[in-house]
Amino acid sequence: MxxxxxxxxxxxxxxxxxxxxxxxxxxxxxxxxxxxxxxxxxxxxxxxxxxxxxxxxxxxxxxxxxxxxxxxxxxxxxxxxELNPVTIFYSNAIMSKKRLDDFKLKLLEESPSLKDMDKNPDLKLFGDFFQLASNCIFNLQGALESFANIIIPPDYSFIDKNGDVINRPSLSHKLFNTIPKIKEKEFKKHCRRGKFVVENIIKMRNNIVHLKPTKEQTNTKFKNPYRRLIKYNFSDAIKMAREYINFYEPNLIEDCNCGKEYFFDIIVSQKNQ
Incomplete structure (x- = not known):
C-alpha cells in the first residue's frame, strides 16, 4: 500500500x-x-x-x-x-526521495537568514540535498528512457512531421510521438498535465547534467538551477513517471506488499585509524 x-x-x-x-x-x-x-x-x-x-x-x-x-x-x-531496468531505475528514484525531503527541510530550516546572520553555514546541507535530489531525477529519466528503448524496436525509423528521417530522436520525441504510434494511444490525451511533468523531468535532468555557470554579472554562477532544484516537485514527478509507464504497460510499476520500506541515506562514520 x-x-x-x-x-x-x-x-x-x-x-x-x-x-x-x-x-x-x-x-x-x-x-x-x-x-x-x-x-x-x-x-x-x-x-x-x-x-x-x-x-x-x-x-x-x-x-x-x-x-x-x-x-x-x-x-x-x-x-x-535479469531484472527489468525500468523497475530498478524507478525504485532508485523512490529510494532517493525518502531522505531528500528530510535534507531539504534541514537545508531550509538550518541555513543562515536575516534574523541570524552570525550562524555558521554548513556546506553539507545543500550538498546532501543535491546528491539525493539529482539521483532521484537521473533515475526517473533512466526509467523513462529504458522504457522507451524496450518498447521501440531497434530497427524503427523515426520520421518527423515533414517526412524526414530523424537520426537522433530526443527522449521527448520517443515518449510522445513514437510510443503513441506503436501503442496506438496517447498519454497526453489521458493526462495532459502529466505530459508537462514528464517533459519537465527530462528538462531538469539535462539542466543538471549540463550545468553551466550563468552569464549574469554576479559571482554566484549556479544560483538559478539550484533554486529550481529546491523548488522542484519531486512527488509529482515520481507520480507522473509511474502514470506514464503504467499507461502503456499496465502494472509494470507496482507497490510491493512485503511490508518493508527501503531508502538511500548518507551514512557518517569515523575513518579507519
Missing amino acids: EDKRGYSHISLKPTIRVQTDFDIPSQNDVEPPEFAKVQAEDYKKSKKLSDEYGKDLILVFERNLIYAFDFFYNSKKIFIP
Whole structure:
C-alpha cells in the first residue's frame, strides 16, 4: 500500500517471466532428449557463458520461469535473474526521495537568514540535498528512457512531421510521438498535465547534467538551477513517471506488499585509524 507521502517501495520485476498453470518441479520425471544432456554436460564443464552457446538461461520456480544470465565469480558460474531496468531505475528514484525531503527541510530550516546572520553555514546541507535530489531525477529519466528503448524496436525509423528521417530522436520525441504510434494511444490525451511533468523531468535532468555557470554579472554562477532544484516537485514527478509507464504497460510499476520500506541515506562514520 502506498504510504501517506505517495512513494512506496515497489516490486522489482524480471525482463521476462513465463507463468504456467502447473507445478513445474513436478515435471522433473520428464526425460530430456540426449542432445540436450550432452549440451548441459558440456556447459557445466566449460568456461563459456550461455550466450556463447546461443542459449538462454531460465530459472525455474513453482509456477514461473524467469530468464537469467550467467557470470563467472571465483571460477564458478553463478546465475542472476535479469531484472527489468525500468523497475530498478524507478525504485532508485523512490529510494532517493525518502531522505531528500528530510535534507531539504534541514537545508531550509538550518541555513543562515536575516534574523541570524552570525550562524555558521554548513556546506553539507545543500550538498546532501543535491546528491539525493539529482539521483532521484537521473533515475526517473533512466526509467523513462529504458522504457522507451524496450518498447521501440531497434530497427524503427523515426520520421518527423515533414517526412524526414530523424537520426537522433530526443527522449521527448520517443515518449510522445513514437510510443503513441506503436501503442496506438496517447498519454497526453489521458493526462495532459502529466505530459508537462514528464517533459519537465527530462528538462531538469539535462539542466543538471549540463550545468553551466550563468552569464549574469554576479559571482554566484549556479544560483538559478539550484533554486529550481529546491523548488522542484519531486512527488509529482515520481507520480507522473509511474502514470506514464503504467499507461502503456499496465502494472509494470507496482507497490510491493512485503511490508518493508527501503531508502538511500548518507551514512557518517569515523575513518579507519
